[in-house]
Amino acid sequence: MIQLIRPIREKIKHLGLLRLIGKGFYILRNEGFSGLSRRLARMAGKEAERPDSALLLAQAREAYCRFLAQQVKTWPHKPLISILLPVHNTPENWLRQAIDSVTNQVYEHWELCIADDASTQPHVRRVLEEYRRRNARIKVAYRATNGQVSAAANSALALATGAYAVLLDHDDRLERHALYRVAEVILADCPDMMYSDEAFIAEQSGEVTGYAFRPAFSLELLRAHAYIVRLAAFKTRLLRDIGGFDPALIVSQDYDLMLRAAEQARTIVHIPDVLYCRRTHEGATGRLEQGKAMETAKSVLAAHLARCGEKAEIADGQAFGFFDVRYALEPGLRVAVVIPTKNHGDLVRQCVDSIARTTRGVCYDIVVVDHASDDPATLAYFDELRTRHKVLRYDGAFNFSTINNWAIAQLGAAYTHYLLCNNDIEAIAPGWLERMLELGQKRDVGIVGAKLYYPDGRTIQHAGVCVGMFGIAEHYGKFMEKDLPDGQGVYPGYLGSLITNREMSSVTAACLLIRRDAFEWIAGFDEALAVGFGDVDLCLRARQAGYRIVFCAQAELIHHESFTRGKNNQHPEDSSYFLNRWQTFINEGDPYYNPNLTLLNTFWHTKKSEEASQTPAKRKGWRVFRKTPNMVGTFSFPES
Numbered sequence: 001m002i003q004l005i006r007p008i009r010e011k012i013k014h015l016g017l018l019r020l021i022g023k024g025f026y027i028l029r030n031e032g033f034s035g036l037s038r039r040l041a042r043m044a045g046k047e048a049e050r051p052d053s054a055l056l057l058a059q060a061r062e063a064y065c066r067f068l069a070q071q072v073k074t075w076p077h078k079p080l081i082s083i084l085l086p087v088h089n090t091p092e093n094w095l096r097q098a099i100d101s102v103t104n105q106v107y108e109h110w111e112l113c114i115a116d117d118a119s120t121q122p123h124v125r126r127v128l129e130e131y132r133r134r135n136a137r138i139k140v141a142y143r144a145t146n147g148q149v150s151a152a153a154n155s156a157l158a159l160a161t162g163a164y165a166v167l168l169d170h171d172d173r174l175e176r177h178a179l180y181r182v183a184e185v186i187l188a189d190c191p192d193m194m195y196s197d198e199a200f201i202a203e204q205s206g207e208v209t210g211y212a213f214r215p216a217f218s219l220e221l222l223r224a225h226a227y228i229v230r231l232a233a234f235k236t237r238l239l240r241d242i243g244g245f246d247p248a249l250i251v252s253q254d255y256d257l258m259l260r261a262a263e264q265a266r267t268i269v270h271i272p273d274v275l276y277c278r279r280t281h282e283g284a285t286g287r288l289e290q291g292k293a294m295e296t297a298k299s300v301l302a303a304h305l306a307r308c309g310e311k312a313e314i315a316d317g318q319a320f321g322f323f324d325v326r327y328a329l330e331p332g333l334r335v336a337v338v339i340p341t342k343n344h345g346d347l348v349r350q351c352v353d354s355i356a357r358t359t360r361g362v363c364y365d366i367v368v369v370d371h372a373s374d375d376p377a378t379l380a381y382f383d384e385l386r387t388r389h390k391v392l393r394y395d396g397a398f399n400f401s402t403i404n405n406w407a408i409a410q411l412g413a414a415y416t417h418y419l420l421c422n423n424d425i426e427a428i429a430p431g432w433l434e435r436m437l438e439l440g441q442k443r444d445v446g447i448v449g450a451k452l453y454y455p456d457g458r459t460i461q462h463a464g465v466c467v468g469m470f471g472i473a474e475h476y477g478k479f480m481e482k483d484l485p486d487g488q489g490v491y492p493g494y495l496g497s498l499i500t501n502r503e504m505s506s507v508t509a510a511c512l513l514i515r516r517d518a519f520e521w522i523a524g525f526d527e528a529l530a531v532g533f534g535d536v537d538l539c540l541r542a543r544q545a546g547y548r549i550v551f552c553a554q555a556e557l558i559h560h561e562s563f564t565r566g567k568n569n570q571h572p573e574d575s576s577y578f579l580n581r582w583q584t585f586i587n588e589g590d591p592y593y594n595p596n597l598t599l600l601n602t603f604w605h606t607k608k609s610e611e612a613s614q615t616p617a618k619r620k621g622w623r624v625f626r627k628t629p630n631m632v633g634t635f636s637f638p639e640s
Helices: 002-046 052-073 094-102 120-135 148-159 180-188 221-222 237-242 255-264 288-306 344-360 378-384 401-408 430-438 516-521 534-544 572-588 610-615
Strands: 081-087 110-116 137-141 164-167 191-202 207-213 231-233 267-280 312-314 323-327 334-341 363-371 392-393 418-420 425-427 444-454 461-464 466-468 473-475 503-504 510-516 546-561 623-626 633-636
Touching: 052 164, 052 180, 052 516, 052 610, 081 094, 081 148, 081 180, 081 610, 094 110, 094 120, 094 546, 110 148, 120 137, 137 148, 148 237, 148 255, 148 267, 164 180, 164 237, 164 255, 180 191, 180 237, 221 312, 237 255, 255 288, 267 334, 288 312, 288 323, 312 503, 323 401, 323 430, 334 344, 334 401, 363 378, 363 401, 363 516, 392 401, 418 461, 418 516, 430 444, 430 510, 430 546, 466 534, 466 572, 473 623, 503 516, 510 516, 510 546, 534 572
Parallel strands: 081 110, 081 164, 110 137, 191 267, 334 363, 334 418, 363 392, 444 546
Antiparallel strands: 164 231, 191 207, 191 231, 267 623, 312 323, 418 510, 425 546, 444 461, 444 510, 466 473, 503 546, 623 633
16 A cells, blocks of 8 residues: 555655746746745745755756756857946955856856956955956956946946947846846847846845836836836947946936937837846945935936927926926917716816816816706706806717717817816816826827826825736726825835826826827727726727827826725626737736736735746736837737
């Protein structure tokens, strides 16, 4: 009997180990080796009864590296990648860690270009010479005078012979598969610029303290926050064409470089994978020079806007490191505010009065679409409204898409934009429509959405829409409190998600500004969607046509919607129709939502590794942003 049971027991154990190794592969792919190390440390504390677990995940790490190395052997071309490493009086252990993180790369077709910025610590030259003698792929330039980080980085760039250059700071380190992922993207898309997610590591221990899981490229977000940091890679020719780093800058030099590179880049790739470990310590220049960094960053942002021909003003954002860009309104803009309703005159009055109270710098007309109202008080109010605004009577069956399409068709060509507005929207502060129109006036911005609160004015109801969340679509930030506790200010959200303007895949039509030409080009709402998801479909078709969809964090209104959570599952026909059209997009993943974040809540929580088995393979690919000749961006996804 024992002889019969033992093989079965061993087989069960083997299957468990395979699942464990598979979990390790997932962690490596998405959170990098630093993420695996963090998981190993956690397992050491929680799974003492399974001492083989940590060993097996470590084996998974090595197996993953061997797998990637074998993949490289099958590639027809192996591009040379130059790593630029400026150095100045770096502590020896940090310097060795940085260099070792390059020499230990799975992808071996690299050169390390080091520029020592006249270090005075004797160990620096000793360590650099030691590594240079051991590895012919390491080049070292010794600057005669200290020129600060930008000048040193340019000296490193002068050594580069690779087609692409990767930036590495002297106190940081690359993950072992970083250059593999960079080379993989180069072969597939030949981008001008790419960036990844990163881990933050403690100053002394090197333990992971957090992550930055970034969205795909967003121009408006980059103008509001320097969200692209490390890993960053560029075509070497592009870096040289834009003049490299500005040697006059000793802070915000990275932000300046990202802005100038993004202006010229035609293809920008985001790799949603932790490829870089950034050390956080009090001696970092950005921490020591915060005030100067903000002023310098605003100056380089102003220069960027001027180069792009934008008439804009820049103010500090609602938190350190964030900016508020105001664009000058063009003449001739006119908005039709379309408010469909059946009865509920009290809500319509509140909506109309709040718009009048908070809108000064925009030419607009209110257009109330009366869907067969029969309440006497409401009808009396509509008679009053007709003296100042338009009231259109619609008597067909209820279909949200049809009602809006019909109403807009009655308006003619007098308007440049339509504001689609629910009857239960209440404007709470001046300037919201101006802020939306500042973004909506841009010829490649098709739709602008607002930030909406529940009636308490403190709880967020909508900060954009994530397509694919909870299986179909859901609002970002839903049920989050807008303020930090104890009066510490506004909660910025994950990487500033609640306080920055940014591109998105979709916004809600509860308060949505759309260009007239965009509405006409995509033929308005799809009337097959009678109740649910018509706005998400509208946005996705606008994106498909090449328009940007932008969330305006500074346009804040109240949406008098119930706190009761709903998933729109009360409209199965609409859900089925929407999923049939957009399932491929959902499987690929919303490019503005990082695949390392869970789709099971609206708070930008990190995904648990157990969710990996539920995740389609394409979500592990990168996101390719391509500019068309008229500067409109489109996305594509690699096959996995």
